[in-house]
Amino acid sequence: MIELKTPKEIAAMKVAGRFVGSILKELQETTKVGTNLLEIDDLVRRRIESRKGAESCYVDYAPDFGTGPFGHYICTSVNDAVLHGVPYDYSLKDGDLLSLDLALSIDGWCADSALSFVVGDNPNQEDVALIKCTQEALAAGIAAAQSGNRLGDISAAVGEVAHGHGYAVNMEFGGHGIGRVMHGDPFVPNDGKGHHGYKLRPGLTIAIEPWFMKTTDEIYQDTGDGWTLRSSDGSNGAHSEHTIAITDNGPEILTVRE
Template identity: 50%
Template sequence: MVEIKTDAALELMREAGRVVANALAAVQAAAAPGVSLLELDQAARAVLDAAGARSPFLGYRPAFAPTAFPAVICASVNDAVVHGIPTTYRLRDGDLVSIDCGAELDGWNGDAAVSFTVGTPRPADLALIEATRRALEAGIAAATVGHRLGDVSHAIGTVAREGGYGMPADFGGHGIGRRMHEDPHLPNRGRPGRGLPLRPGLVLAIEPMLMAGGRDEYRTDPDGWTLRTTDGTRAAHIEHTVAVTEDGPRILTLP
């Protein structure tokens, strides 16, 4: 069931989104060659704890997962697309890192992700991140009253395909509110004019995931969580929680 949020609920979700933004900023500030993924997780935990927020990631176990997720961030490096589990791996110069983080505050959730490079960037990685950012911006711009879910999906997919990038089949954005994952599912590809009409108070986590090799296939690590490109090429993932309003899209996970 799709829940339409009140203005009061959107204000509470904005506060949760602010915590997410601060956690992502802390993680990115801590990221440097030699820093472990577990240390990045600790940086995010400190922000959530200071805000009195709960992590909706920690202990989360959807149907596909063999175990509950053990961290407050997903840390996906290089060919990892999404859902990477933080480990003792230490960042290296030139790594491409995608961090996904959520926060629950006063019963409402925020969810966002950022991709960035560590140390000396590869030009191809910067182009991939920029294309992912533009795909997200296109999806947000389409999240307006009078459009349909397919318009958002189509906007994201158009940017990705024009850049020659792949997108993992079966994965995309989602509704969000009292729970981190709510209806509707938001594919990163779709046909314009199709799907759920966008109404004021609908809140979506919009999250393009682009893969440099141009293929849509992916593989799953033995941990049952981490998705990787099948050809070893790099991936990027950027996300915001966005409310549909009468005044246009409202991003709830800005700093």
């Protein structure tokens, strides 16, 4: 069921969104060669516990596409791990491509955002291009999220950027509705047909999240942790995401990184 939010409810989501954005910005600024993924998870735990009304959306999350409760506070996906990466005892190396995906709630309202960056001083330029593509696709999807447009306009905008850079698009996972729950209707694919699908209305809140892999669109689930999704050919992946609201004045990003 698709629910439209009131301006007051969107304002409450914005509080959660800014907190998500601030944590991701802090992590991008402080993560370096040698940072352990468990340190990242612990920092997020401490930030959430220090904020009144804040709760993790991940710790007890147990959907049918995972194996048991996720049990951590953030997704940390490294290199060929493209989504749902479980933090583990791994110290980042120079040149690692790291994607961080964070969702939390404040006073019952959720926000979800993700970013990718290369750790260290020697980035692979193909990784840099892949990350840039996800960022451009996210911006295009947000620009298409205008009241009166269709959901397919967002998907088509995201897919057009991906294909223009030569990347294939996996359709199993994508964006989603968000509000009182982290994952709700509608599903927002990362490719689609313009002028088709649900008509966008003020009050709709969704997460748009382009994620692409360098040389494939196929993934598999890591049997070791039962959660991490990896590229089928071992190539790197990248992920960008914002929670937005459809308004009469255009799309508003709720997870700004101030």
